[in-house]
Amino acid sequence: MSTDLQEIESVVKTIAVDAREASLALANVSTEKKNKAILRLAELIEENVESLRTENAKDLAAAENSGISGAMLNRLQLNDSRIAGMIEGARQVAALPDPVGESLDIYKHPQGFTIEKVRVPIGVIGIIYESRPNVTVDCAILCLKSGNASILRGGKEAFHTNTALAALVSRALDETGLPTKAVQFIPTTDRAALNTLLKLQDQIQCIIPRGGEGLIRFVSENSTIPVIKHYDGICTLFVDQAADIDMATKIVVNSKTHYPSVCNAGENLLVDRSIAASALPVIAKALKEKGVELRADADAKAILVSEDIPCVDATEEDWGTEYLDLIISIKIVDSVEEAMGFINHYGSSHSDCIITGNPEAATQFLNGVDSSTVYWNVSTRFTDGFEFGLGAEIGISTDRLHARGPMGLRELCSYKYKVVGEGQIKA
Template sequence: MSVQEQGRRAKAAAATIATATRATKDAALRAMADALVRRAPEVLAANEADVTAGRDAGMSAALLDRLALNTYRIEGMAGGLRQVAGLPDPVGEVVRGSTLPNGLVLRQVRVPLGVVGIVYEARPNVTADAAGLCLKAGNAVLLRGSSSAERSNAAIVGVLRDALSETGLPADAVQLVEASSRETVKQLMRARGLVDVLIPRGGAQLIRSVVEESTVPVIETGVGNCHIYVDAAADLDMALEILLNAKTSRPSVCNAAESLLVHRAVAEPFLARALPALRDAGVTVHGDADVVEAGGRRGVPVLEATEEDFGAEYLSLDLSVAVVGSLDAAIGHIARFGTGHSEAIVTGSVEAAQEFTTRVDAAAVLVNASTRFTDGEEFGFGAEIGISTQKLHARGPMGLSELTSTKYVVLGTGHVR
């Protein structure tokens, strides 16, 4: 089936989903969750075939981690759908309202976007998350995953479509776009009039390609070169715990820390502890001259960092590290190399924290907390569609509200202008 035909079917399904009651949508979401758990063996079998093919093709460990499913992850996908079912319905929410001096009643209300296209890489859990969020927000969705996860995505979408049909909603509200050819991505990017918005999730090259080539409006989800800055007034025990969590808990995701900045006043004691701890956790450090020297004094190998290292989103157990002379220098470093995703400061100084949060330009700025908290579920939004690093329409973790637009409803009593 062509992307154009899928778009037409999605458009028709969106008209039904847009007017579905919360009870109907929530019942469908719970049915989708139950079906994923019940039919987990067939999803896992499809995923195992994808993982085997990826491993045989030399896929990196980071990408294999993103691709792989297990019973725990499927239960997490189902839990995300149930969590979304329990959230308030954004459709029809009054954002603001007033009665104008002339007596007109004005209301701005949330409405579905319509048909949402999502282009993503190697993460089959996105398939269920995106379908659930789009459904709850009253949208139909066209899912274009990567060829490396095509079997997994097909199995998941088959389960979700069957559950939709069983609850009386159109199965075409969730469709999988064929992934064996890049031509389908191009068709999706040019389906203006059928697709209302396109959301890319993946690496820098994918996102840049979609943003630059699409005629469909795009919500840009950005790469994550996230920094941890250890300030002169930091609690070093806290800083070490935050660093290890942000870097090692799941290095293949966009909210993992990729860069560490340490104030010179605490560099000696902090690096004395951090470098061996990072080594023991399997992290390869790419450091500036001060960090290389500190590693040498403690027998911890440190690779000399390049400009590319400081700007890298590694998505692996690699970390760039630099010593800075001041808070101002740390903010300058982040402004130069950061990607506007998540930036964290560890400090006991209220003044330093306030300056950092005021001056750092990012979707999320954290004080004394791991960058791994930049996540829709952690923020209480339910499963997220992505983390937007742009400044129009949506910024940060995109939950239900970010999958709606608004319209104005104006009530008069025969008013003329």
């Protein structure tokens, strides 16, 4: 083993030990003190916009030189709206109720003592993420407010920006008297640091990966710590026979083109056969105007070709592909049941939408699609912690245990039982 590898392992282990100690202290910090630190961070971001832009420019230049895709470059950019989003997200989280200590249930035992179930922090949470530097702030503030210590491991493509943001977090903690080790950023992009982090189950209670499928599968397969995750965002929009075509067009175009490189962007379009001839050309033309490549099944292609709308043949592989780009797959279906079957087979349990004026069809869809978030006449782009009133999110879970969908403050907590009596003993 090389000295460098030993040093990396030592640094990561020290970070984890310090985080565990900080988490025990943070679990008992008042809401007022946590909010003060979060609000101070918002101020520091506002005060340091130019220096953050400078660091982000270094990452953008390096990414362009490495030939990174346009979609990934877009994720990396710390533009005005994302800076404003971080600031607003921090202020929203500070304004939200503190979940720690919330009474979930209470039971009076026949022998007279009480058993109360209360919400508590998970402990130490490791967040492993790629590209988007705003994740540094989102995760830091959510973990802090929920009483958890966090260890942040960002991707190499955003290293300078992440380092600068993490320094502001540390400064906010220090200036408000909270443990500075409550939020730590791993100061290396070496894969050895990640390998070490994933084995520290004695100090770290939960791992949350945010990024591409390759990263998430690596983390899931190599971690000895419980992982909360989603692999893909294969989101499908179904235009039912009772859909308003103008509404459907707006929703489909927004879901696909508003921000195509994110996990809640639309990837598949299903259209009911009874309105396909009238609805599909309208939707397809609007998508083409936005530069979207159309991949169609035989029935959809026949309609598109008859209207001189360019498209290519969809393959079986396309239905289960997360493009993260201006590409959409199109299929004609015969019913709500077929649409639901398609989604439950090819989808990733992320976000799926029905566009219809029929409440019965909508209810059937909302109940029958096995996804963490289901929509009726709303763009899938709203699957987001900020939009759900959570202030921000630490990730979107498609798992079925503990948390599902956008993960906010409550999803970052576990619970314990407090039993209080007057000397009762079991007979």
